[in-house]
Amino acid sequence: MQLKIEPRREISRNLLYLTPFLAVLLTVVTGFVLFMLMGYDPFAAIYHFFVSPLLSLYGLSELMVKAAPLIIIGVGLAIGFRANVWNIGAEGQLTIGAIASGAVALAFWGDTGLWVLPLMCIAGVLGGMLYASIPAFLKTRFGVNEILTSLMLTYVATLFLSTLVYGPLKDPAGFNFPQSRMFTDAALLGVVFDGTRMHTGTIFALLIAVAVWVLMTFTIIGFQVRVVGQAPAAARFAGFSRNTIIWFGLLVSGGLAGLAGTFEVAGPIGQLIPVITPGYGFTAIIVAFLGRLHPLGIILSGFLMALSYIGGENAQVEVGLPQAVTGVFQGLLLFFLLASDFLVRYRVRVVRLVTETAS
Amino acid sequence: MRQIKSWLGLALAAGLVAAGLAPGGAVAADPLKIGFVYVSPVGDAGWTYQHDQGRLEMERALGAKVETSYVESVPEGADAERVIRKFASDGYQLIFTTSFGYMNPTVKVARQFPSVHFEHATGYKRAKNVSTYLARFYEGRYLTGIVAGKMTKSNKIGYVAAFPIPEVVRGINAFTRGLRSVNRKAEVRVVWTSSWYDPGKEREAAETLISQGADVITLHTDSTAPVQAAEDKGVWAIGYHSDMSKYGKRAHLTAATHHWGGYYTKVAEDAVAGKWASNNTWGGIKDGFVKLAPFGDAVPADVRQLVKAREAEIAAGALHPFAGPVRDQAGRIVVAEGQAMSDKDMLGMKFYVEGVVGKLPK
Numbered sequence: 001m002q003l004k005i006e007p008r009r010e011i012s013r014n015l016l017y018l019t020p021f022l023a024v025l026l027t028v029v030t031g032f033v034l035f036m037l038m039g040y041d042p043f044a045a046i047y048h049f050f051v052s053p054l055l056s057l058y059g060l061s062e063l064m065v066k067a068a069p070l071i072i073i074g075v076g077l078a079i080g081f082r083a084n085v086w087n088i089g090a091e092g093q094l095t096i097g098a099i100a101s102g103a104v105a106l107a108f109w110g111d112t113g114l115w116v117l118p119l120m121c122i123a124g125v126l127g128g129m130l131y132a133s134i135p136a137f138l139k140t141r142f143g144v145n146e147i148l149t150s151l152m153l154t155y156v157a158t159l160f161l162s163t164l165v166y167g168p169l170k171d172p173a174g175f176n177f178p179q180s181r182m183f184t185d186a187a188l189l190g191v192v193f194d195g196t197r198m199h200t201g202t203i204f205a206l207l208i209a210v211a212v213w214v215l216m217t218f219t220i221i222g223f224q225v226r227v228v229g230q231a232p233a234a235a236r237f238a239g240f241s242r243n244t245i246i247w248f249g250l251l252v253s254g255g256l257a258g259l260a261g262t263f264e265v266a267g268p269i270g271q272l273i274p275v276i277t278p279g280y281g282f283t284a285i286i287v288a289f290l291g292r293l294h295p296l297g298i299i300l301s302g303f304l305m306a307l308s309y310i311g312g313e314n315a316q317v318e319v320g321l322p323q324a325v326t327g328v329f330q331g332l333l334l335f336f337l338l339a340s341d342f343l344v345r346y347r348v349r350v351v352r353l354v355t356e357t358a359s
Numbered sequence: 360m361r362q363i364k365s366w367l368g369l370a371l372a373a374g375l376v377a378a379g380l381a382p383g384g385a386v387a388a389d390p391l392k393i394g395f396v397y398v399s400p401v402g403d404a405g406w407t408y409q410h411d412q413g414r415l416e417m418e419r420a421l422g423a424k425v426e427t428s429y430v431e432s433v434p435e436g437a438d439a440e441r442v443i444r445k446f447a448s449d450g451y452q453l454i455f456t457t458s459f460g461y462m463n464p465t466v467k468v469a470r471q472f473p474s475v476h477f478e479h480a481t482g483y484k485r486a487k488n489v490s491t492y493l494a495r496f497y498e499g500r501y502l503t504g505i506v507a508g509k510m511t512k513s514n515k516i517g518y519v520a521a522f523p524i525p526e527v528v529r530g531i532n533a534f535t536r537g538l539r540s541v542n543r544k545a546e547v548r549v550v551w552t553s554s555w556y557d558p559g560k561e562r563e564a565a566e567t568l569i570s571q572g573a574d575v576i577t578l579h580t581d582s583t584a585p586v587q588a589a590e591d592k593g594v595w596a597i598g599y600h601s602d603m604s605k606y607g608k609r610a611h612l613t614a615a616t617h618h619w620g621g622y623y624t625k626v627a628e629d630a631v632a633g634k635w636a637s638n639n640t641w642g643g644i645k646d647g648f649v650k651l652a653p654f655g656d657a658v659p660a661d662v663r664q665l666v667k668a669r670e671a672e673i674a675a676g677a678l679h680p681f682a683g684p685v686r687d688q689a690g691r692i693v694v695a696e697g698q699a700m701s702d703k704d705m706l707g708m709k710f711y712v713e714g715v716v717g718k719l720p721k
Contacts, residue, residue, distance in 0.1 A: 058448055062441050162553065166523065166720065175483055175707040176525050182463060195471065197440065268437035270467075273460065274522075278434040313442055316430045317449070323400055323431045 004351045008344075015344045020290070020304075023336035024050075030336075031329050040319055048318045049311035049329065059310065061196035065268055066306035068205035069094070069260040069277070071299055073284035075212040076256030078293040080249030082216075083229040087250055089135065089150025090257040091281025092157035093128040097258025098265045099161055100127030102272040105187035105265070106169060106180055116186040121262055128258020129251045131157065136250040140243040146250065154281070162274050169272055180272035189267045201263030206299065208256065213295035221248060257281060290337055308333055388424075391453060391631050393417075394446030395429035396439065398458035399556050404601040405581040406555075407431065409617040410457045410480075416620025417627050424631050435460025440467060447472040453630045455623070456480065459524070465489060476635045478626060481526060483706065487637055492622060495643030496526075497533035497705070498673050499615025501680035502651055502666050503597045504537025506612050507545070507575040509662045510595050514545040517568025519578040519585045521555045523720045525708045527579050530599075533680045534577065535714040541665070547715045548573060558584040569594055575612075586611060595657070602652035613666075614652035621647050641702065645674040681705060686713045 028046055035042040053059035073090045080087045087093075101124035108116050134153060138144040165178045174181075189199035216222035228235040228245045236242070264276055287305050291298030312326030395414055397407040414427055428451075433442050439461045446454045447468055455478045456465045462482035469477045469489045477489045485491055507516050516538060520527050535547045548571065550564040561580050565588035568576060577597040578585040583606040589596035590607035598604070598614030622642060629635045642648035651670065654663050672678035681700035685693045687710045694700050711719050 058444070062444075065437070065441070159553075176709045177459065178522065178524060179460075179463075197444070264437060268440060271463065273436060275434065275436055278436065278438055309438075310441070313430050313433075313445065317394070317428050317445060320428065 002351045004349045005346050006349060007346050011345055016292070016341075019340040019344055020301075020337060023333065023340050024304075026336045026340075027329070027333045030332055034325075034328070034332075035321075038325065040321060040325075045315050045319045045321060048314040049326075050307065052318070053307060053310045053314055057193065057196060061193060061198035062310055063303060063306050064198045064202040064205075066309055067299075067302040068202040069264060069280040070284050070287045070305055071205045071302035072208055072260040072263070073253070073257045073281060074287040074291060074298040074302055075209045075295045076253035077284055078288045078291070078295065078298060079212065079216065079225060080253050081229075081288060082293050083225040083245045083249050084232075085246050085249035086147045087132065087135070087150050087253045088147050088285065089132070089152075089154045089281070090253060090284055091277060091279065092150070092154030093131045093254040093257035094261035094264070094277055094281050095154075095157040095161050096131040096261070097124035097128040098261030098272070098276045099157075099164060100124055100258065101262035102180065102183075102265045103169070105183045106272070108187070109181060110184050112184075112186045114186070117189070117266065120187060120266055121259060124258045124262030125255040126258070128261065129255040131258070132250040132254020133247075136247050139250075140246055146246075150250075158275075161272070161276065165272050165274050171271075178274050182271045183266065187266060188270055189263065197268055199263070199267035201267050204263070205302075208259075209295040209299050216295070225249070257284075286334065304333075390424055390426040391627065392449075392451040393425050393427045393627060393630075394449075394451040394454045395427065396433050396442050396446070396454070396456045396458075396461060397429055397431040398433060398435065398460070399581055400431050401429075404583050404598075404603055404606070406600050406617070407457070407581070409600050410455070410619055413619030413623045414455075417623040420620075420624045421627055421631070425627055433461075440464035443468045443477075444471075447475045452476060453478065453627060453635070459526070476630055485637055485639060490626070490636075490638045490640070492638075492640040492642070494617055494619075494648035495641060496615060496617065496649055497529050497680055498643045499649040499651060500530045500533040501537035501540075501673070502670055503577065503613055503615050504534040504539075505541050505666050505669060506654075506658060506662060507534070507577065507595070507597060508538040508540070508542035509665070510612060510658070511542065511545055511575050513572045513574045514542065515568075515571065515573045516545060516547045517565060517571070517573030517576045518547050518549045519561050519564045519568070519576065519580055520549050520551055521580045522553065523551065525706060528711070528719065529705055529708045530579050531715060532708065532712045535712050536680050536685075537669075539714045545714070549715065549717060551720065552580055554580070556581040558582040561585050562588045565589060566592065598652060604652060604655065609657070610655075611652075612655045612658055616650050616652050618647055618650055643673070644670060645676075687711065688713055688715065 031046060032042040035045045053063060077087055077090055101120035104120045104123045135146040135149040138149050139146045165180060169180045171179055171181045189201050192198045192200060224240045225245055228240055261276060265272060283305060287301045288298055290301035308330045312330060315321040315326055316323060399407045401411045402408055418425060418427055430442050433439050435458060443454060443456060443464055453476045457480045459481045462479055462484055465477050465479045466484050466486060466489060469486055473488055479489060479491050481493050482491050518531055531549060538545050548568055550568055552560045552564055554560060561582050562584040565576050565585035569592045575595040576585050576589040578599050583603050586596040586598055586603045586607040590610040595612050596607045596610040597612050600617055602614050602616055604611040669678060679699040681694060683694035683696045683698045687693050690713060
């Protein structure tokens with residue numbers, strides 16, 4: 001006897017959209033048992049994980065702050081992923097974007113001009129694009145795998161940021177600690193609701209997702225991206241340039257990652273520090289796939305992922321769950337999401353082998 | 360808007376009841392809620408572990424007067440502010456933020472919660488409701504340097520360190536001063552890991568130093584990997600933060616350990632009594648913030664006596680690890696004879712003293 005995995009001919013649309021909810025349900029059930037076995041109050045734990053962050057302006061605003069970079073980067077990456085352009089280095093492009101915009105903020109430190117913030121955004125986007133153009137160039141010119149180059153450049157970016165905050169961009173009045181000056185008001189994003197951290201960048205995140213949806217659905221380049229991804233032979237036949245799509249995918253995702261980095265330093269952080277991102281560039285890859293590479297799906301998956309972080313902290317504070325357990329819970333959620341996704345697309349069949357009958 | 364709010368309130372109440380959390384009978388005096396923000400997992404040794412030991416000691420001392428909670432592994436940066444804010448808006452009255460990178464987030468949140476008390480470890484920004492506290496770890500480092508100087512045969516000491524910030528550089532320099540006070544030929548080599556917690560890298564760094572001839576390994580990172588590496592390779596180890604002897608039963612000579620319990624208890628008591636005030640505390644050996652872990656079997660009696668004597672001198676204020684003459688690597692005098700380095704200069708330390716090999720990354 002043997003198990004065989006084969007793709008389903010017909011993928012049920014309904015199931016495809018239903019699976020995320022099913023996965024959440026399975027996670028809740030498994031988490032319930034897990035928490036109970038470990039001696040925590042399972043109702044309270046799950047309540048504080050999934051529900052209580054949604055019940056206050058504070059929780060919702062923090063959800064927006066956490067989800068914004070994931071959504072911005074996720075929709076950018078999804079464009080490339082649809083055309084089989086694998087930019088794994090959004091983390092690095094985010095960092096370079098943050099450096100570029102942070103350098104602008106520090107260069108005009110104390111300036112009150114309204115143009116400082118737009119200039120920072122432009123610098124951030126250009127920084128991210130420039131950094132993504134390295135793997136794009138290597139791929140189109142020499143055929144170097146962009147997965148490797150974009151990933152490895154991430155570490156270069158992080159070290160470059162360290163060099164700067166330990167050196168030229170260090171706060172002169174900061175006792176030699178590795179961080180820049182705090183940005184002045186003109187270089188900081190405004191807050192949407194007083195008393196929260198929900199900065200205007202979070203609104204832009206949603207607008208950007210909608211804009212990308214329009215781009216992918218109604219424009220020629222969006223159509224080309226989809227065709228190159230789904231039917232490369234047809235795309236070649238139609239004369240779509242593969243190189244154009246590679247450049248497009250990397251530049252757009254790099255630029256958006258750079259913008260996300262700008263929003264981080266001009267929003268919740270407010271200065272340059274040795275580590276700008278707790279892995280947003282990598283988490284956004286998961287977010288993009290969870291959202292079915294669709295901008296509107298990515299908004300939802302971005303929020304779900306953000307909720308899993310904030311809920312994890314909540315459960316630590318309120319129920320005393322150790323961080324490792326909340327990590328397991330987050331892992332369960334991803335496991336069920338990906339497993340149910342897999343089972344919608346593939347089926348597992350039991351196959352009897354003829355030779356085995358002898359036993 | 361009002362309607363939305365009441366609806367939210369209703370949902371919240373329903374949720375609480377469903378979650379079996381409906382408050383029971385009212386208690387006479389509500390305990391003071393105290394929150395802790397940790398940068399790494401609590402684990403069973405290291406920086407965060409010692410802070411958590413302090414939290415537990417405070418809980419034992421104050422009993423029902425306090426109620427504590429913590430969040431571990433909070434990244435420095437945008438996430439830290441969210442956690443600090445969460446504590447402040449949930450009615451926590453005293454919040455300890457235990458990593459340097461929490462400084463600006465702590466100050467930002469403190470501005471919006473003027474009635475909440477904040478205690479930030481290792482930073483330099485204070486406010487009416489923000490205190491800072493730190494320990495004079497360098498005093499312990501100096502003493503462990505003496506042990507290393509007496510035990511080394513190769514006169515090469517390996518130091519695994521995370522980031523070249525003043526705190527770490529001060530430790531390296533104090534250790535080297537202690538080392539050279541008993542052994543003029545001994546030198547310290549530093550390998551930077553660029554991470555506070557990365558057991559793999561820390562182990563590699565320790566092994567590199569051992570292969571270069573180091574026969575004593577010490578560390579300023581958060582895992583026990585360098586001690587384990589020393590144990591495996593048959594050289595000596597000196598721990599940091601916690602007593603790390605169970606990770607190097609043979610190798611572990613001693614460790615400079617951190618003790619926050621006394622301070623946490625005092626601050627919490629003040630807050631309960633309504634006497635809390637913004638302060639800058641920098642406690643050393645005499646205040647019980649810094650201690651030496653029990654000596655390993657290999658440390659001979661005369662070395663133990665010497666170290667104990669020096670420890671008493673430091674506690675009495677007779678010995679300062681950075682008493683002049685202090686020379687930098689080039690031999691230039693940084694602190695003149697008869698003087699001791701000021702706290703301000705120690706806080707911003709950015710040079711190696713003589714005896715450290717290699718260049719300080721800038």
